[in-house]
Amino acid sequence: MDVEEMVKMADGLVFATTGKHLEHLQKTVLKGTISGQTYSQIAQEHGFSESHVKNVGYELWHILSSALGEKVTKSNFKAIFKTATSNNLTASISIVCNNNQNINIFAGQEERSPADPPNPEQTPTKPQIKLGDAPEILSFYGRQNEIATLEGWIGEERCRLVELLGMSGIGKTALAIRLIEQIKAHFDYVIYRSLCFSPPLETTLTNLLQNFCQPPEILYQLETQLSQLLNHLRSERCLIILDDVQVLFSSGQLAGEYRPGFENYPLFFTRIAETHHNSCLLLISREKFREFTRLEKQPYPVRSFVLGSLGSAAREILREHQLSDEDSWETLINTYQGHPLWLELTATMIQQLFGGKVADFLQYETLILCESVRSQLERQFQRLTTPEQSIMIQLAHEDAPVTLQQIIKKVKLEPADVLNAMQSLAQRLMLAPNEVGNLAYFQLNAVWNQYVKKRFQC
Ligand SMILES: Nc1ncnc2c1ncn2[C@@H]1O[C@H](COP(=O)(O)OP(=O)(O)O)[C@@H](O)[C@H]1O
Ligand SMILES: [Mg+2]
Known part of the structure; x- marks a missing residue:
């Protein structure tokens, strides 16, 4: 089976599943995959971003997986198509295209006679x-x-x-x-x-x-x-x-x-x-x-x-903002918890005030919260109950993680109020316990910690 035949077969499967033929970039990804190229090579050769090419690839493997009833990935695509041909695993079915031309493809176990009229309910109106x-x-x-x-x-x-x-x-x-x-x-x-x-x-x-x-x-x-x-x-x-x-x-x-x-x-x-x-x-x-x-x-x-940190993919956000000092990017991402919006807003500040130099921005000992991040945190803080706010303030005073018992001792509230407030903060994803041994420890993340410290002079 040569490249064109594989692409034609994939096109038939995609059409059978989605009612649409392969788009240009989907064909490009297929051809690149067949000839052993990486996503990054396909992207470079055809002038697309790597992430865009990857996304197109993932969608394509997903459609082919649904069509064939088994997981198709970039690495097994060629082998699966070859096996399908040599084992004649699946019946050859006929798909009637928009131009009424029949293409024989391999798909699933079901068989449809080439003589079957196109079913109007399967015309590409969905989804x-x-x-x-x-x-x-x-x-x-x-x-x-x-x-x-x-x-x-x-x-x-x-x-x-x-x-x-x-x-x-x-x-x-x-x-x-x-x-x-x-x-x-x-x-x-x-x-x-x-x-x-x-x-x-x-x-x-x-x-x-x-x-x-x-x-x-x-x-x-x-x-x-x-x-x-x-x-x-x-x-x-x-x-x-x-x-x-x-x-x-x-x-x-x-x-x-x-x-x-x-x-x-x-x-x-x-x-x-x-x-x-x-x-x-x-x-x-x-x-x-x-x-x-x-x-x-x-x-x-x-x-x-x-949903948590964006992880190292957040580097792309920094790249988009044309920041420099790549060696410092990981520190910046970890400091801002891999939070895409905080990173976008901070990257804008670094771009405007530090000429894009991340190391210069990070030289200050205290974490800098730009006004947009601070006001976003302020709105969330205002929604909290008084006991929740008291716990946040207490945690901002702590230099190390503390246990629930320690918080109950230090905050001047009834234990039941502390427990309900802690549970509520967890439901708001503002506080998560860190299990060490069989004890749960609590600590604010660096951004919240800095916001509360500044606001309440902790
Ligand atoms: N995976 C991502 N890649 C690039 N930018 C992202 C990503 N996720 C979020 N962002 C950016 O972060 C900002 C906040 O994202 P958004 O989806 O609105 O957050 P939420 O719905 O959780 O409040 C937006 O500007 C968005 O473009
Ligand atoms: Mg949203």
Whole structure:
């Protein structure tokens, strides 16, 4: 089988799965892979960024994996295609292209007669992607493992309810939008909505129902709307992403406490988890949902994912900002917890005030928080309860990690209030215990520590 035949066969498989033929860059990645090139070589030769070429590659392997029913990767693609040909493993099926030309390809176990008329329901109308107010993601780096995990849960394991959690600016929205690209072939509908303007549940359900090709006559009764939506989730495979869900929670109360007027949202989330259907609701939030703790223990397909540091992929952000002193980049990334937004804002400051020289910026003993990072932290701090704030202030006074018992001794609060506040800070992803032996130790991360120290002169 030569290169062109392999590309033709891959094209047939991609068309059978997505209703679209291979795009130019997808063909380029295939040809490069067949001739043994790395992503970086393909990128250089054709003038694309390496991350873009990688993303195109991952999506392609994913589609081919779904088409062939086995994991296809860059390293096994050639071998799998060769085996498929030599073993005649799979039946040769006929795909009717847009131009009515038949191509014979290898795919799955099913067979379709070349004489079968094209099925109008399989024409390339799916998936319907309704991104609404989703932001456009111009650059995206790393996160391959996170995408693979979420893809496994949502695409293959068919989880009905997934929460994607993380601090403000850690990259939840960017990840979800990137995930859509990767996962859309599994779905009939992909719908993204942000709840940033705090819509009541009835408005959200009406809005979701309007996205379907044949929206039902929308009745403004919650129960009816909910069963109309569940009917759609059963009859079509849908991925619904609700972003900024933390706006449903009260400020100045422990984490996960719904604001007045929004108490019926947990009913919606629970129904999605407990009712049988093939779809998925992905909730994106800065605070964990209390009902998940119960649902995750039940045998329902429900999962939580906490998004953390961007790791070494954050180097690309520094490169984009044209910073110099590459030897110091790792220190900068670790200091700012691999947090993409904090790094973007800090990189802008380094670019403007230090001529891009990271080492010059890092020469100061204290960690510098630019005003944009500081005001972002301030908004989050203001949402905390008084006991939570007291614990943060106490932790900023500590030079080393402390145990729960030590915090209870030092903070002038009832032990029960300290425990509830600690649990709440954990639900907000602002504090995580570090287990040493069988003891849990707590410490603020360097950025929060610096913010609280400066604000309260600790
Ligand atoms: N993987 C990534 N690669 C490059 N930039 C990223 C990445 N993730 C996030 N960012 C950038 O960081 C900023 C915050 O990301 P966003 O997704 O809005 O965070 P969140 O939704 O968690 O508040 C955005 O400017 C975004 O472009
Ligand atoms: Mg967001």
